[in-house]
Amino acid sequence: MLFSTRYSTFLLLLILAVATAAYRINMQSSSPTIIQSPNDQREYRSLELDNGLKVILVSDKEADKAAASLAVNIGSGDDPKGREGLAHFLEHMLFLGTEPFPDSGEYQDYISKHGGTHNAFTAHDVTNYFFEIDNNDLAGALDRFAPFFISPTFDADYVEREKNAVNAEYTSKSKDDGRRIFSAEKQAMNPAHPYAQFATGSLATLEDRPGSLIRDELIAFYQQHYSANEMTFALIGNYDLNTLEQWTQEKFSAIPKRDIIAKAKRPSLYLQDQLPLDLQIEPIKELRQLKLSFPMPESLSQYQYKPLQAISHLLGHEGEGSLLALFKKRGWAEGLSAGRGVSTPWESTLSINVQLTLVGLFRIDEITAAVFAYIELLQQGLQDKAFIERIYGEQHQLAELAFTNQEKSKAGHYAVRLTNNLRHREASQVIYGDYQWQTPTADILKPFLDQLSSNNLIRTLIAPEVETNTVDTWYDTKMMLRPAVIKLIAANKDPILKPQYREQLFLPEANPFIPQSFALTDAAAQAIPTTLIDEAGLRLWYYPEQEFRLPKAKVFINLHNKDVADNAKDRIIAQLFSHSVNELISSYTYPAYVAGLNYQLHASGRGLELSMSGYHDKLSILLEKIVDTMASLTAENVSEEEFKRYQAQLKRRLENQLKAKPYERTISELRRWLRNPSFSQEELIAALDTVTLKDVLAFNERLKQSLYIDSYVHGTLEPEAAKAISDVLKQAYQPSGERIAPAQISKVPNSTEANSTESNGTTNQYLQSLEQQHPDSAMSLYIQGQQFDQLTSDKARAHYALLAQIISSPYYQWLRTEKKMGYIVSASPFPQNAVPGLIFIVQSPTASSAEILTESEHFFADFKQQLAQLTAKEFEDHKQGLISRLVSKKKNMSEKVGHFWHNIEVNRLSFDTNEAIAKEVENIQQADIQALFESSIIEKKDPRLIFSHSSQTPDQGWTDLSTIKKADLEKL
Template sequence: MLFSSRYSTFLLLVILAVATAAYRINMYSPTNNIIQSPNDQREYRSITLENGLQVILVSDSEADKAAASLAVNVGSGDDPSGRQGLAHFLEHMLFLGTEPYPDPGEYQDFISKHGGNHNAFTAHDVTNYFFEIDNSALADALNRFAPFFISPTFDKNYVEREKNAVNAEYTSKSKDDGRRIYSAEKQAMNPEHPYAQFATGSLETLEDRPDSLIRDELIAFYQQHYSANEMKLALIGNYDLDTLENWVKEKFSAIPKRDVAVKAPRPDLYIKDQLPLDLQIEPIKELRQLKLTFPMPESLSQYPYKPLQIISHLLGHEGEGSLLALFKKRGWAEGLSAGRGVSTPWESTLSVQVQLTMIGLYRIDEITAAVFAYIDLLKAGLQDPEFIKRIYNEQHQLAELAFANQEKSKAGHYAIRLTNNLRHVPPNQVIYADYQWLTPAPDILKPYLDQLDAKNLVRVLIAPEVETNMLDPWYDTKMMLRPAFIKTETATKEPMLRPEYKVQLALPSANPFIPESFSLTDAQAQTVPKTLIDQQGLRLWYYPEQEFRLPKAKVFINLHNQDVADNAKDRIIAQLFSHSVNEIISSYTYPAYVAGLNYQLHASGRGIELSMSGYHDKLDVLLDKIVETMASLTAENVSEEEFKRYQAQLKRRLENQLKAKPYERTVSELRRWLRNPSFSQEELITVLDTVTLDDVLAFNERLKRSLYVDIYVHGTLEPDAAKSISDVLLNAYQPSGERISPAKVSKVPNTLGSNQYLQSIDQQHPDTAASLYIQGQQFDATSSDEGMTSDKARAHYALLAQILSSPYYQWLRTEKKLGYIVSASPFPQNAVPGLVFIVQSPTTDTNGILSETELFFNDFNQQLAELTLEEFEDHKQGLISRLTSKKKNMAEKVGHFWHNIEVNRLTFDTNEAIAAEVETIELADIQKLFTSSVIEKKDPRLLFSHSINAPEVNDKSAWKDLTQVNKADLEKL
C-alpha cells in the first residue's frame, strides 16, 4: 500500500532546491545512461538479447551476495476461463524439475547450500521468480534458474502433488481476513473483468476434466505466454559487467521468442451504470474499517508526475488540518491511510481507508461527507498553479534527498525492484523513476481528480456488526452488496458536515522537519560501539559511522523498569502509557515522518523502548517533544473517554492475536512458554479490564523514580550530540535502577523417557498446525560436557538445521503433500540452541504430521550417513556465509550492534563467533548430534498443536501434558 507524504515552507524549498541541485550536478555518474544515485558506486548496463529478453546488469564490487530476478508479463489476470489459478500453479511447477536438473528438490537444495534463498510470486499481470546466493555460486545458480524458462519437465507425478500444495495455500488462508475481504471486494467488480476472478487456484479449478487434462493446459499456457520478449531480467553480482553479460547471453539466449498475441482490450473494472455501490463485509477478527474506492485511469505511464501519489499524499495526511486529525478529535477513527490499490497497465484504483472506532461505525455518512469536503479542498488546490508548484517542489526536494542518500538493500529485493520498474519505464530510468517528481500541467491531474466523485465510488464497510445476505463464493465471507446513495451536499442540497467540523480541515502547511544540515562527523573511526557514559542507572553507547557516510543517525533508548518485567498488569500499563503518548503527538510527528525522520515508542518486556532513525538534522527537536510529552503525561493530556478508546483498541488487538493463522499461534505459544516471565494474551486481557487512567498516570511517576536507561547512538553525529541525547533523558528522569536482562529461557524437563510435552490450542480453523521444538541440551553451556560453549552449541544445531531444512520441506510438502506451510529451522532462544519443525496441513491431523516427521527423521538419518564431505563443506560454507554476510547499509550494521548491546554481549561478535565454531565442526559431529538429539530423543521436546478440536496424539504415554508443568519450578537458562 502506498502511504501519503508531506510538505514544507516555500522559502525553505527554494533554499533546498539550490543546495540539492548543486549537490546532484556534481555527483551524478551515469553508467550506460542509467541514472544512479551519487551514493551508488555500482556499475550498470542495459542490454537486450536477440530473442528480445531485456536485461539490467549490476556489477557490485563490494557485494558478497548475488541475485537474479526474472519477471514475466503474465499473471492471474491471464488465467483461462474456468481455470482460475493456472498462472499461479505454473509458477509452482517451474521449481519442480527441468530437463538439465530433473530432481524437484535440486534447485532449492543448491540455493540453501550456498547461503541463499529463493521464491516467486504471481500477481495480476506479472509473475516474478528470484533468488539470492553467495557470489561464488552465481554461475551455477543461473545454470539451474535459466532452464525454468527453457525446458521445464512438468513431471506428471509432481503435477498431481503440487495441485495439493496450491490447494493447501488456498485453505491455509481461508480464515485470513485480508484474503477474505479482498475476495469479497471482487464481487463488486465487473464479472467480465479478469481482476474479478479467483486467482489462487484450488483442487476444483485445477482438476483433470474429461476434455481437459491440467498438465496439457499448463504446457499450453506456458508456451503461449512465456516468451523472451515478454520477460525482464535483473542480474546482480560481484563480477564485471562483461562477465555478467556473457553469462546472460550464454544461459538465457535459448529462451524462445514466441508469437505472443496482443492482449485484448479489457472491459471497465466496474460497471459504471451500477456505481455507486455499498459493500458490507463481516470479518473474522475484531476489525472495523470504512474503505472508499474510486476507479481511476491507469497511472503507470504517468510516473514522472505521480498523480495518484500526490492525491494520496493529501488525502492520507495525518498532521494538523487533516481528515485523521478531525476524526480522532471526534473519536471516530484510530487511523487513516490513502493510496493506490489496483495498478495495472490498463486501470488503477485509489482508496481511502479509515480504521473506525465503535462510535465511528455509526458515523459513516459524516465520515464520507468529511472525505468529500476534503476532496473539494484538494481539487481546488490541485487546480491552483501556485499550490501545484509548491506541493510538487516539496515532494521533489524530499525525493532528491532520498535519492542522493540512497542506501543498498538486499540484493534479491533490489533485483525484484529493477525488474518491476523495467516493465514500465525506459532502462535509463529504472532506478530514478521512483524518485522523479515533475510538476504537471493541470490537464495531467484532471482525469484523476474528475474521478473523485460520489457517483464513481465503491464504499466498503467492514465490521462484525454489519448486515449481510450472501456469501463470497471462494472464502464464504459474509457480505452484502447493494446500490448506494452517497449523501453529499451536492446531492442533498443541505450540509452533511457540521460547519465547525469543516473549518478544521486544511491542506498541509509547510513542513518544519525538512533537513537543512547534512554535516558528517569527523570523529575517530571505531570497530565497535563504545560507552561515552557508564554511571548508576544509565549507559550511553556511541558509534560514529564512517563506512556509510550519510547525514543520518539511529538512536535506541531503552527505559528498563522491573515492574514491567515482572507482572502482567504493568506490562499492560506500559502499553497504554506508550499508546497515549503516541496519540498526543501524532499530528506533530507526522511531518517528521514525511521528511525522513521516524520514531517508534512502545512497551517491551523490560519497560519502554524509544527508537529514532533518519536524517540527523532536527532529530533533537523531535526527541525533545517525545520525552517532554512522556514526562508530562497527566489527565489534562488524556481524557477518560480517550483512555477508554485506547483500552478498547488494545483489547481488540490482543483478542485478534488469538485468531492468527494456526501455525503462527503454535509458534507464538511456544515462544511464550519458553520465555520466563511471560504472559498469555488471555492473562493480559484479564488484567487489561482492571487498569485505570490513574494507574497509567501513576506509572509515569514510578518510571521517573525506578529506571535504568540504555542508550545507543549510531550515525554521523559528533560525540557531544550523542551526549546531548542522554541529557534530554536526564532532564526528565532520574535513572538509578539496575539493568534488567532479557527474559530467561525455561529449561524443558529432561528425564529420559519422559521428556516430551504437548500443549493443544483450540481454534476455529479447518487446518491443523503443529510446531515441534527440540531444545538443545546436549551441549548445555552450563555443563562441562566436552567443553562446549553456548556458541559451539548454537553452531552445531544451526548447521544441523541448515542440512535438514530442504529435505524436510521436500519430504513433507512435495512428496507427502501435507501442506503449503512446511519448514525446519534453527530456533535459538537467547543463547539456548534448538530446532523447530512447523507444518500447517489441510489434509491430516496432529498424528499424521508427527508420524510423517518421525518417518523423515529415520530416513534423514540414512541420508546423513551417506552425506559426502564435499556436500557437508557446502552446507558449512552456506551457513558461515549467512552468519558473516557483509552489512549492506547502516540499518543492518545498527541492528547487529544493538542486538549485542541488548543481550549484553559487549564483544559484539555473536555471529562471527558462531561462524568460527561452525568452521571447526566435522561431519561426524553432526551425525552424532542428530543421533543423540533426534533419533535417541535425548533432547527434550515440546509440541504445540492446533486444530478445531485440539486432538491428542495417539501415544499418550509418550507425551506429557505441558499445562501440568509448573514453570516456576523450572531451571532458567
C-alpha cells in the same frame, strides 16, 4: 498516511532513487544511460538479447551476495475461464524439475546449500521469480534457474502432488481477513474483468476433467505466454559487467521468442452505470474499517508526475487540519491511509481506508461527508499553480535528499525492483523513474481529480456488526452489496457535515522538519561501539559511522523498569502509557515522518523502548517533544473517554492475536511459554480489564522510581551530540535503577524428576494443544539443545544451526512436495537467547498434527541414511553456506545498527555473536553432525515440545504441558 503501511512517500524515497541531469552517469557508451545516485558506486548496463529478453546488469564489487530476478508479463489476470489459479500453479511447477536438472529439489537444495534464498510470486499481470546466493555460486544457480524458462519437465507425478500444495496455500489463508475481504470486494467489480475472478487456485479449478487434463493445459499456457520478449531480467553480482553479460547470453538466449498476440484492452474494472456501490463485509477478526475506493485512469505512464501519489499524500496526511486529525478529535477513527490499489496498464484505483472506532462505525455518513469536504479542498488546491509548485517542490526536495543519500538494499529485493520497473519504462529510468517528482500542470492532474466523485465510488464497510445477505464463492465471506446509497449524500453536497467540522479541515502547511544541515562527524572510526557514559542508572553507547557516510542517525533507548518486566498489569499499563503519548503527538510528529525522521515508542518486556532514525538535523527537536510529552502526561492530556477508547483498541488487538494463522499461533505460544517472565493473551486481557486511567497517569512517577536507561546512538553525529541525547532523558527522569537482563528461557524437563502433577509417558516430550476456529491443523515441534553455559553455547548453537541448514530443504521437499502435507513447511534453527534449538513447522489442510508428527518421524528415520551418504564436498558447501549467512557483509547502516544493538540488548559486549558461531562452524566435522542427529532426533535425548492446533493430537509418549509447574523449572 500513505496506504497501505506506516511507510510514507519519503520512506520509500529512502530506498528508491531519483536524480537530476547532473547525476547522470553513463556506464557503457553502447547502452542507454542509467541514472544512478552519486552514492551508488555500482556499475550498470542494459541490453536486449536477440530473443527480445530485456536485461539489466549490475556489477557490485563490494557485494558478498549475488541475485537474479526474471519477470514474465503474465499473471492471474490471464487465467483461462474455469482454470482460475493456472498462472499461479505454473509458477509452482517451474521449481519442480527441468530437463538439465530433473530432480524436483535440486534448485532449492543448491540455493540453500550456498547461503541463499529464493521465492516467486504471481500477481494480476506479472509473475516474478528471484533468488539470492553467495557470489561464488552464482553461475551454478543460473544454470539451474535459466531452464525454468526453456525446458521445464512438468513431471506428471509432481503435477498431481503440487495441485495439493496450491490448494493448501488456498486453505491456509481461508480465515485470513485480507484474502476474505479482497474476495468479497471482487463481487463489486465487473464480472467480465479478470480482476474479478479467483486467482489462487484450488483442487476444484485445477482438477482433471473429461477432455481437459491439467498438465496439458499447463504446458499449453506456458507455451502460449512464456516468451522471451515478454520477460525482463536483472542480474547482480561482484563480477565485471562483461562476465555478467556473457553468462546472460550463454544461459538465457535459448528462451524461445514466441508469436504472442498483444493483450487486448480489458473491459472496465467497474461498470460505471452501477456506481456508486455500497458494500458491507463481516470479518473474522474484530476489524472496523471504512474504505472509499475510486476507479481511476491508468497511472503507470505518469510516473514522472506521480498524480495518485500526490493525491494520496494529501488525503492520507496526519498533521493538523487533516481528515485523521478531525476524526480522532471526534473519537471516530484510530487511523487513516490513502493510496493506489489496483493498477493495470489500462486503469487503477485510489482508496481511502479509515480505521473506525466503535463510535465511528455509526458515523460513516458524516465521515464520508468529511472526506468529500476535504476532497473539495484538495481539488481546489491541485488546480492552483502556486500550491502545486509548493507540494511538488517539497516532494522533489525530499526525493533529491533520498537519492543523494541512497543506501543499498538486499540484492534479491533490488533485482525484483529492477525487473518490475523495466517492464513499464525504458532502461534509463529503472532507478530514476520511481521517484522523479516533476511538477505537473493542472491539466495533467485534472483527469484524476475529476474521478474523486460520489458518483464514482465504491464504499465498503467492514465490521462484525454489519448486515449481510450472502457469501462470496471462494472464502465464504459474509457480505452484502447494494447500489445508490451514496447518492443520498451527494444530492446536497454534504448537508450532514457540521460547519465547524469543515472549518477544522485545511491542506498541509510547509513542512518544518525538512533537514537543512548535513554535517558529518570527524570522530575516529571504531570497530565496535564504546560507552560514553556508564554510571548508576544510565549507560550510553556510541558508534561514529564512517563506512556509510550519510547525514543520518539511529537511536535506541531502553527504559528498564522491574515492575513492567515482572507484572502483567504493569506491562498493560506501559502499553497504554506509550499509546497515549503517541496519540498526543501524532499530528506534530507526522511531518517529521514525511521528512524522513521517524520514531517508535512502545512497551517492551523490560519497560519502554524509544527508537529514532533518519536525518539527524532535527532529531533532537523531535526527541525533546517526545520526552516532554512522556514526562508531563496528566489528566489534562488524556480524558476518560480517550482512555476507554485506547483500552478497547488494545483489547481488540490482543483478542485478534488469538485468531492468527494456526502455525503462527503455535510459534507465538511456544515463544511465550519458553520465556520468563511472559504472559498469555488471556492473562493480559484479564489485567487490561482492571487498569484505570489513574494507573496510567501514575506510571510516569513509578517509572522514575526504579529506572535504568540503556541507550545507543549510531550515526554521523559527534560524541557531544550523542551525550546531549542522553541528557534529555537524564534530566527528565533522573534514572537510578538497575539494568534488567533479558527474559530467561525455561529449561524443558529432561528427566524422570520433572516437576509434574501427573505423567503420561516419557518425561522429555511435552504437548500443548491450542483451540482455534480454523480448518487447518498445525504443529510446531521444538527440540531444545542441552549445552547452555556461555563457554559451550556458541559451539552448541553452531552445531544445531548446521544441522538445520542440512535438514531444512529435504524436510520441506519430503513433507510438502512428496507427502502433500501442506503449503507451510519449514525446519530451521530456533535459538532462544543463548539456548540452542531446532523447530519443525507444518500447517496442513488434510493431516492432523498426530499424522504430521508421524510423517516427520518417518522422515527422520530415512534422513539418517541421507546424512551418512552426504559427500565431503556437500558437507563443506553446507558449512560455507551457513557461515555466509552468519557473517554476511552489512549492506547499509540499518543492518550494522541491528547487529550492534542486539549484542547490547543481550549484554554480549564483545559484539561478536554471529562471528563466534561462524568460527565454531568451521571446526565442525561431519561425524559431529551425525552424532548430534542420532542423539537429539533419533534417540530423542533432547527434550521436545509440541504446540499443536488439531482435532487429533499425538498422545502416546507425550505429557500434557499444562501439568508442568513452569514457575519451578530451571531458568537459563
